[in-house]
Amino acid sequence: MVPGNSNPIISVNGLTVAFGQRHVLDGLDLDVSRGEILGFVGASGAGKSVLMRTIIGLVPKVSGNIEVFGIDLDAADSSERRGVERRWGILFQHGALFSSLSVRQNIQFPIREYLKVSDRLLDEITIAKLAMVGLKPEVAERFPSELSGGMIKRVALARALALDPEIVFLDEPTSGLDPIGAGEFDELVRTLQRTLGLTVFMVTHDLDSLHTACDRIAVLGDGKIIAQGTMDDMLASQHPWLREYFHGKRARAVLV
Amino acid sequence: MSGPTLEQIAKGDGLALCAAGSWTARFAPALEQIVAEAEKLTGSRPNIFIDVSQVSKLDTFGAWLIERLRRTLTHGGIEAQIAGLSANYASLVGEVRRVEPAGPPAASESAILGVLDRIGRAIYGVGDTFFALIGMMGAVLTAWLRVFVRPSTFRLTSTVHHLQQVCWNAVPIVVLITFLIGCIVAQQGIFHFRKFGADVFVVDMLGLLVLRELGVLLVAIMVAGRSGSAYTAELGSMKMREEIDALRTMGFDPIEVLILPRMIALVIGLPILTFLGGMAALYGGGLVAWLYGGVDPEAFLSRLRDAISINHFLVGMIKAPVMALVIGIVACVEGLAVQGSAESLGQHTTSSVVKGIFLVIVMDGVFAIFFASIGI
Numbered sequence: 001m002v003p004g005n006s007n008p009i010i011s012v013n014g015l016t017v018a019f020g021q022r023h024v025l026d027g028l029d030l031d032v033s034r035g036e037i038l039g040f041v042g043a044s045g046a047g048k049s050v051l052m053r054t055i056i057g058l059v060p061k062v063s064g065n066i067e068v069f070g071i072d073l074d075a076a077d078s079s080e081r082r083g084v085e086r087r088w089g090i091l092f093q094h095g096a097l098f099s100s101l102s103v104r105q106n107i108q109f110p111i112r113e114y115l116k117v118s119d120r121l122l123d124e125i126t127i128a129k130l131a132m133v134g135l136k137p138e139v140a141e142r143f144p145s146e147l148s149g150g151m152i153k154r155v156a157l158a159r160a161l162a163l164d165p166e167i168v169f170l171d172e173p174t175s176g177l178d179p180i181g182a183g184e185f186d187e188l189v190r191t192l193q194r195t196l197g198l199t200v201f202m203v204t205h206d207l208d209s210l211h212t213a214c215d216r217i218a219v220l221g222d223g224k225i226i227a228q229g230t231m232d233d234m235l236a237s238q239h240p241w242l243r244e245y246f247h248g249k250r251a252r253a254v255l256v
Numbered sequence: 257m258s259g260p261t262l263e264q265i266a267k268g269d270g271l272a273l274c275a276a277g278s279w280t281a282r283f284a285p286a287l288e289q290i291v292a293e294a295e296k297l298t299g300s301r302p303n304i305f306i307d308v309s310q311v312s313k314l315d316t317f318g319a320w321l322i323e324r325l326r327r328t329l330t331h332g333g334i335e336a337q338i339a340g341l342s343a344n345y346a347s348l349v350g351e352v353r354r355v356e357p358a359g360p361p362a363a364s365e366s367a368i369l370g371v372l373d374r375i376g377r378a379i380y381g382v383g384d385t386f387f388a389l390i391g392m393m394g395a396v397l398t399a400w401l402r403v404f405v406r407p408s409t410f411r412l413t414s415t416v417h418h419l420q421q422v423c424w425n426a427v428p429i430v431v432l433i434t435f436l437i438g439c440i441v442a443q444q445g446i447f448h449f450r451k452f453g454a455d456v457f458v459v460d461m462l463g464l465l466v467l468r469e470l471g472v473l474l475v476a477i478m479v480a481g482r483s484g485s486a487y488t489a490e491l492g493s494m495k496m497r498e499e500i501d502a503l504r505t506m507g508f509d510p511i512e513v514l515i516l517p518r519m520i521a522l523v524i525g526l527p528i529l530t531f532l533g534g535m536a537a538l539y540g541g542g543l544v545a546w547l548y549g550g551v552d553p554e555a556f557l558s559r560l561r562d563a564i565s566i567n568h569f570l571v572g573m574i575k576a577p578v579m580a581l582v583i584g585i586v587a588c589v590e591g592l593a594v595q596g597s598a599e600s601l602g603q604h605t606t607s608s609v610v611k612g613i614f615l616v617i618v619m620d621g622v623f624a625i626f627f628a629s630i631g632i
Contacts, residue, residue, distance in 0.1 A: 098598075099596060099597035099598045099599070100597045100598050100599030100600075111281075115281060115284045115285065116285045117284045117285055117288055118288060121284070121288055121317075121320075121321075124320060124324065124355070125316065125317060125320060127355055127356070128316055128320050128351075128352050128355045129316065131351070131352075131354055131355045131356075132316070132351055137356065143596070143597060144596065144597070145595060145596020145597055146596075161316075163281050164280065164281045164315035164316050164317060191347070191351075194344070194347060195344065195347045195348040195351060196315060196316070196348065197344070
């Protein structure tokens with residue numbers, strides 16, 4: 001628990017998730033406060049994506065409770081749940097764009113579902129969202145199969161932001177991007193957080209992202225949060241895994 | 257959260273539009289109306305500005321609508337201004353200010369032209385399909401010859417696996433359906449032949465129909481629906497995920513690795529299923545003839561022996577591998593033609609089954625003409 005943080009936007013308590021006999025998350029506690037960018041790291045296969053998918057309700061949990069916007073998602077009825085889902089956006093690891101819809105239709109899809117607005121406004125908002133993620137209006141007519149990896153991530157982010165959510169979940173947003181693209185993406189997340197007051201929950205392995213974009217870092221190990229704090233706290237930590245992660249060869253190159 | 261409002265306050269010869277409340281996506285429909293109303297004020301006063309200091313909440317929707325209002329109000333060389341922006345909102349408005357207005361939508365073509373266009377493309381597509389089928393046939397044949405020369409490259413495990421999928425796993429459903437069809441044909445035959453006292457000729461009809469035409473046709477249609485679609489979906493999703501490209505770059509020929517085992521499995525499997533289906537249909541027909549028509553099994557068999565020669569059976573069986581080839585080639589061509597989207601996978605799977613069944617029936621007709629002209 002972060003001291004002095006009385007009103008977290010996401011609050012996870014005693015969360016246990018198991019696949020068969022294997023406990024992936026074991027009594028995990030995590031709070032995310034409003035308006036921060038939380039970087040979430042951990043070894044491959046430690047369950048970072050599982051935590052994200054559990055919070056958004058894609059993976060069933062064994063025990064524990066999850067509150068988002070102060071609403072307990074187990075106790076929420078379907079209309080409350082829809083209300084919560086409307087207020088978050090998710091960027092999946094591989095984009096998860098609808099392959100049979102164009103970029104324009106992908107971005108407009110959630111807006112059409114939730115809001116009754118004119119086609120003119122829909123188109124204008126689509127162009128605005130594309131511009132925000134650094135894409136030209138021409139991209140709108142293309143299909144996902146005609147986009148590069150970096151563009152897919154950007155379009156997926158634009159779709160995640162379509163309804164101006166309060167929280168965005170990003171699953172490895174910079175993986176597979178070149179360093180320039182990744183740097184731009186970090187900058188973009190920062191800008192959006194500043195302008196829209198977003199809370200960002202970012203699963204990442206990118207030390208650059210952690211360094212430049214994140215306000216706070218939480219580390220997952222053995223199914224629990226083993227450390228959380230700022231980059232400086234991480235660097236000062238004596239935990240062996242953290243030392244290796246943040247003081248390894250690659251980390252030194254980034255952090256000097 | 258209070259809804260959005262836009263109040264008009266006259267100031268000298270100017271007009272202030274005071275926005276207040278929450279200008280967010282939640283209120284987008286209301287916001288659109290408010291802004292549309294305000295846009296009518298364009299040019300009514302020499303100096304109009306938008307005051308947003310009272311806005312409690314702003315997101316991209318609100319920011320864009322304010323920006324759009326500002327653009328519309330900009331009139332006669334006087335640029336409308338936005339006043340009272342807090343630092344946070346200023347950067348958001350700055351973001352949307354960079355948005356260029358959308359160009360005019362592409363002119364839609366007339367309905368008649370669209371229909372003609374689709375007809376033309378469809379007709380042109382027939383030729384393409386034909387050449388694609390011939391091309392695949394050639395590719396499979398050369399792969400087969402290569403394997404013939406170097407038998408060590410033959411993929412036995414894969415072939416056996418597909419044989420299990422196509423043939424062994426299909427036995428129960430094929431036997432059940434052909435059994436029922438045999439029953440129905442016999443029942444209908446007896447019912448109508450009885451009027452002429454010709455009950456026993458139902459055996460002739462059943463034998464000829466099942467062994468020459470119905471058995472192989474039914475089984476081929478079932479296999480096209482069951483295995484042809486599976487082949488297309490498998491190959492199509494492999495194509496979508498670049499697995500076929502991966503094979504190619506490792507120096508494997510996808511035709512040899514993926515398609516040849518499937519084709520061989522189908523060419524072996526379909527005759528076996530045809531045989532089993534034919535037997536099941538005869539059994540079903542015999543059962544109905546006995547229980548419903550009073551033709552006892554002894555009489556049924558001796559009648560069948562007189563009515564049917566081995567030629568009838570061979571005519572049916574000879575068609576089976578050819579139909580297997582047609583189904584397999586169509587399924588593989590369609591599978592490899594799948595593009596990047598889920599929709600395309602669905603379209604090609606559908607067209608694989610439709611074309612497969614169509615060509616199977618056409619082939620059956622061709623065979624009928626051929627056998628008639630050589631007198632079998």
